[in-house]
Amino acid sequence: MQSAGRCMRKLLMAPFVLICLPALAATPELNGNTHIDDPSAHIFRDPLGGMVINRTVTVLGNDFYQYFSTAWRELDANHLYTVSVYERPTARFGSEIWIQFRQTRVFHIFLAPARQAARPIGERAAEIVYKNIMQSELQRALFQSEDLAKEEL
Numbered sequence: 001m002q003s004a005g006r007c008m009r010k011l012l013m014a015p016f017v018l019i020c021l022p023a024l025a026a027t028p029e030l031n032g033n034t035h036i037d038d039p040s041a042h043i044f045r046d047p048l049g050g051m052v053i054n055r056t057v058t059v060l061g062n063d064f065y066q067y068f069s070t071a072w073r074e075l076d077a078n079h080l081y082t083v084s085v086y087e088r089p090t091a092r093f094g095s096e097i098w099i100q101f102r103q104t105r106v107f108h109i110f111l112a113p114a115r116q117a118a119r120p121i122g123e124r125a126a127e128i129v130y131k132n133i134m135q136s137e138l139q140r141a142l143f144q145s146e147d148l149a150k151e152e153l
Contacts, residue, residue, distance in 0.1 A: 050076060050079020052073075052083055053085065055085060056097070057087055057089060060094065061085075063118040063122075067118055068099075068126050069085075071125075071126035074126075083099055083133075084101075096109075101129070107128055107132065109121065
């Protein structure tokens with residue numbers, strides 16, 4: 001711990017020089033793990049992975065979002081996929097709700113104004129979205145083209 005104390009003093013004296021950051025991050029006491037993690041595994045991980053972004057505007061849309069995100073957290077336990085829940089309220093149909101993953105709609109529904117339907121539909125939507133994302137990820141992994149980049153698939 002003396003080397004960590006000296007390292008901290010260096011960091012405090014020169015706040016823009018991070019010479020000791022890798023050594024501190026690899027110690028098991030600081031990151032909560034009992035073993036030293038491979039630093040290269042964390043470099044390519046998406047820092048925003050696992051987010052469920054709320055773009056709803058009504059109470060019905062927020063109810064749907066709450067039920068969807070609760071069910072989604074159980075399915076995506078590793079927090080790998082970021083999805084966005086969008087809503088467009090309409091006077092005739094209630095609310096139009098869709099979910100996007102990588103700028104692609106993976107779920108789309110019109111919800112009637114009855115709020116009690118939001119729970120079963122939100123939970124079922126999480127299952128459908130997860131299934132569609134798994135299919136698109138499998139398709140991205142298997143399909144290779146010189147003409148298309150990975151984000152264009």
